[in-house]
Amino acid sequence: MAKITPRSQDFSQWYLDVIREADMADYAPVRGCIVVKPYGWSLYENMRDLLDRRFKDTGHVNAAFPMFIPMSFLQKEARHVEGFSPELAVVTIGGGETLEEPLVVRPTSETIIGHMYAQWVKSYRDLPVLINLWNSVVRWEKRTKPFLRTMEFYWQEGHTAHATHEEAWAEVMQMLDVYHRHGVEDCAMPTLKGRKSVNERFAGAINTTSIEAMMGDKRALQAATSHDLGQNFAKAFEIKYLDRDNTEKYCWTTSWGLSWRFMGALIMMHGDDQGLRLPPKVAPIQAVIVPIFRNDAEKSSVMPACERIFQTLKAAGIRVKLDDRDETPGFKFNDWEMRGVPARIEIGPKDVANNSVALARRDMPGKAGKSFVPQEGLAERLRTLFDDIHASLYKQAEDFQRANIHEVRTWDELKEATQDGWALAPITDDPAVDARLKDELQVTNRNFPFDQPEGEWVCAVTGRPVRERALVGKAY
């Protein structure tokens, strides 16, 4: 089997190697598009289902909207069309006929949502509208990379309408927190919540928030966003309601999204030189059983034990796989490590005799992570182990993140810090400042973290007084 490029040697190549060798995805015959293979899709489904549960728990419902949007819809919101025009895919011919009006393949659905909400919302009694879409969208990206930036990508987009700005803002923050907790609790992924700079704001929003994650190469990845759209789309699409006081008012809307890029983040945050390391809650296979035998006699005692334990674990609700392929154990160990399976159970003649199994954990390489445990109570032991693995993956990622964020005050310190990690720096929220960071240091303002003490600072770029600091670093 082909080995993968070491992470330290070439992080980008390592990432591509892992995706190929772990059977996550393949390149499609269309530029910038990928085929997600069953193993990768299974991971996506697990993440999607957990996130969907969180949406439902916060009162949202799912719906489906068309992938085609009339071009004129996008033009109704000036900044929105300006932001998205360069990356639109447009359908001009249908059924062999030139279309009266070109149809845009949705890059995001705010406009068609606005059109429909305008018809659905008449009274304050109709509010709030809390709808989420699981779909794919298309953006004609110049430079693509599997999961991180593809021309078509799968994601969810939530769209809500509210009576007041306070309520809309609370929604924006709630959903950002939902993303954050999905990262922390489901994916062992620490992220930093914050407000995007004016320059980085979503096209058409009055405020954009994000969670930012640090990858294994210390580059930043915007893992999810939540937007306060103010009344921009409400006014563009006439989303109005009659309030209790019998006056007509515009709604306040929000949108928020998380894409399969989150999977890319998972790979780049937790993976190592052996391949993927998947958090147990989202792993397609949580535990794999590898039978060990030398001859038919051993096989005939080992296999029934494997089968029995497989059934026990399956009945206990663990996503378990019995690997009965005709391969050597060593091959299987490496294969499942590449695929990031959190726990491996080896069962050989000695184990059958002792009513034990060898239990190896993916997050601890070699002998250190391997122990012999009784077959009795294995499901319970695994559940505890999964919690341990989750906690250890989270801690490693968080320690790494913390160790590579440097608090700085001056331009020189900022420059030095961002050579190798992120800076937490006093920065003016001004597009001209963002431009200087980009031009001179090839870094971007990731966000102004919400969780920071208020203070009086001097901007590291302009020398002007500022009240907040920003995370600054190289980004994907």
Next chain:
RNA sequence: CGGGGAAUGGCGCAGUCUGGUAGCGCGCACGGUUUGGGACCGUGAGGUCCCGGGUUCAAAUCCCGGUUCCCCGACCA
């Protein structure tokens, strides 16, 4: 979209300069020996050499056009 690399069996590559029978390693199939950290031997299958034109007796190789991938920029979830 600019700059740089690349495309030859599923994967990784040699062959291209200097045109002349398409090769190697891994993987795959079958048989045997193996099996607690990527086994070994034997036999075998698998190719429009990215696509389209052109030059030539003859093109993986030379020329023209296009497509895709990777890296670095600008743009972006």
